Amino acid sequence: MNDVVIEELILPDNLDGPHGDDFRELMAVRNLVESETVGTDALSPTPESLLPHFVPNPQRHRRHFVVREGGRMVARGIMGWLTAEGAPSVSIGADVLPSHRRRGIGSQLFALMEGLAADLGRPVLQSSAIHTSSPDGERIVSSTGFGDIPADDPGAQFLLHHGYTLEMIARISSLDLTTAAASLEELRRAAAARAGDDYRVVSWIGRTPEEWLEQKAALATAMSTDEPSGGLATVADVWDADRVREHDDRQEGTGRTIYTSAVEHVPSRTLAGHTELGRLDGADKPAVQEDTLVLRAHRGHRLGMLLKGANAQFMLAHAPDTPLVTTFNKEDNEPMLRVNVEMGFVPIGAEGEWQKRV
Structure with a gap:
């Protein structure tokens, strides 16, 4: 882990200006992890289509983090929170390239973002994660009783290890x-x-x-x-x-x-x-x-x-x-x-x- 660096990503004003290449690389990591999980790139957005939604606005704040090894981006983290009065939660998530999992990178990202959520005084942490839809093997059932996911899914194992509970499941179709x-x-x-x-x-x-x-x-x-x-x-x-x-x-x-x-x-x-x-x-x-x-x-x-x-x-x-x-x-x-x-x-x-x- 000595050559692994976590840094906050500066969002570019546009993809052709400063930090535009960083955002393209972040999106490549995001899309690779997602397509590897579901077996298709049908869900993968383009950098151009997603950047405008990450621009700060009065209703929601976001921060983005990236992990580099030897200068190459190998993971990304994102946290966001509503600014509405009484909003109790912060949403956090991380994507780690399959080749760099089980090395503590995702845990470091979560520790960083959970600490920042504590600084905001938000007592609830939420995370959305894409999972495989394999029908085989042991299952994890959501707290609502509707839907389940494979217990051996890497994202599910990671979140359970860090103390999260599966509250709901959305079917991707x-x-x-x-x-x-x-x-x-x-x-x-x-x-x-x-x-x-x-x-x-x-x-x-x-x-x-x-x-x-x-x-x-x-x-x-x-x-x-x-x-x-x-x-x-x-x-x-x-x-x-x-x-x-x-x-x-x-x-x-x-x-x-x-x-x-x-x-x-x-x-x-x-x-x-x-x-x-x-x-x-x-x-x-x-x-x-x-x-x-x-x-x-x-x-x-x-x-x-x-x-x-x-x-x-x-x-x-x-x-x-x-x-x-x-x-x-x-x-x-x-x-x-x-x-x-x-x-x-x-x-x-x-x-x-x-x-x-x-």
Whole structure:
């Protein structure tokens, strides 16, 4: 370990300027670890698409650390925390190249970040980790009782060793649009018939239209309160119209196009739910399913299927060469998982949500 150095990464203003190469190298480490775990690079973002989301903002702070051996980056760490009053937790995570595991590098990163979390006065540590989806061998079941992961998964072993508990599991799935496209219209029509005339779909590309800004903010806030959270310590993440605008600004700098469909409750002229797909421009890369939410008061009308089916069709009408869609859904969100299965999504991995109270 004498030639191993941990240093904080300075985020570049852009990838062509100072520290741009460092960020590209950090993303290469991140993507290699993830693709080695799930057996595909379908989840791997580009440096260009992720950098704008790491830029500091008033709602969330982040710090990034890298580990070098002989000048080569072999691991990275990230910590982030909401600035909302009463937020109790800090999220931390680490990626270590397979060739450099079991040498204490990940433990050093966690010790550093856990110490910084203590300095912030945050008593709850949380960590999200990608795990393999192998069905074989001994299992670790989440605290919710929904979903399990292999006990011999390296990330699971590491987090258990450091005192973390597996609170929740999100299923990572992918949909082959080349085979699913033909069935989307039938699924959408059936869902629209179930929803009835009280609901209609509105769709847009890119920035949120001014008429929907306030309601889009309400839906984004509800994502932090209505989504299943199990035993995870959470706090409402409040959005307003200005924050939606700022989010749209950052999205425009990612090289991705966001396709959004929302469902309007016609009698009240309010949005009852929404869903988003993000696609990297000019690249034969999978689209990523972003937020999907139906407000509790409007559930039971097949609006989840209506939204996801309509938005997939909307994206394909403008980007017909999109090969796949990838998505993450909590295992205890059974209604949304049923929608995914009907559409043809298949599991490719799992994301564990881990927590430790100190």
